Amino acid sequence: VGRLAPQKGFGALLAAAAHWRDRDPAPLLALAGLGPLDQELRAQADAAGIRARFLGQRDDVPALLAAADVVVVPSVWEGQPLIVQEALRAGRPLVASRVGGIPDLTGEDGALLVPPGDAGALATAVRSVLDAPGLAATLSAAALARAAALPTQQDAVEAALALYQRMTSGTPAAA
Numbered sequence: 001v002g003r004l005a006p007q008k009g010f011g012a013l014l015a016a017a018a019h020w021r022d023r024d025p026a027p028l029l030a031l032a033g034l035g036p037l038d039q040e041l042r043a044q045a046d047a048a049g050i051r052a053r054f055l056g057q058r059d060d061v062p063a064l065l066a067a068a069d070v071v072v073v074p075s076v077w078e079g080q081p082l083i084v085q086e087a088l089r090a091g092r093p094l095v096a097s098r099v100g101g102i103p104d105l106t107g108e109d110g111a112l113l114v115p116p117g118d119a120g121a122l123a124t125a126v127r128s129v130l131d132a133p134g135l136a137a138t139l140s141a142a143a144l145a146r147a148a149a150l151p152t153q154q155d156a157v158e159a160a161l162a163l164y165q166r167m168t169s170g171t172p173a174a175a
Contacts, residue, residue: 001061001083002073004035009074009097014041015119016074016126018048026051027069027130032058065090070129070136075099076116084111088147093139095125110146111139 002008010031017029031041032055045052058064061083065071071087073096080101087094094111096102103113112129114121129136151159 001032001058001064001086002075002081004031004033004037004041006037007075007077008033008035009076009116010037010041011044012076012117012119012122013072013074014044014048014050014052016072016123017045017050017052019120019123020127020130021049021051023130027126028053030055030064030068032056032061032064061086062090065092068092070095070126072122072126073097073102074116074122075102078102080105085147085150088143088150091140091144091147093129093136094143095122095129105146105150107142107146109142111143 002010004010013029017027020027029045029050029052031052034057038054042054045054055064065087071083071090071092071094073081073084073087073094075081075097076099078097078100084094084096084102084105088105088110094106096106096111096113097116098113099116102111106113112125114125129139
């Protein structure tokens, strides 16, 4: 799930998916989102013979995550992506790039982390999750544990209200 743009690394994900074609059945890659690379990524998937579905903009991300055997975040650069937080909260096995704020969100146990842009490492990590139900279960449990430590929406609202209260009361904000 994400914007179909260069920084999201979906080209590397499609290159990795080419390594899964020999599985029976071949995994279905589902990409949700819109963006400037939509047609290019579709053409890449078609040319490589990858089972891929481009789902467009979706408002049912929790249902998509619940249906996923593995969630893959192949970003080339990121801050702290919402999709990683959503995957952790959904308790899904996660394979992601070791880039930006992703390792801080997942910790070392909440995901299999790979170098950004490395389609081979991405393919190997996804295969390992698909081939080892025990690993998938371990990653799922670790994801839920990491999610429990993340700030909630209520935490964010309370922090914003507290800052607003300090700013409007004349009390200096903490440095």
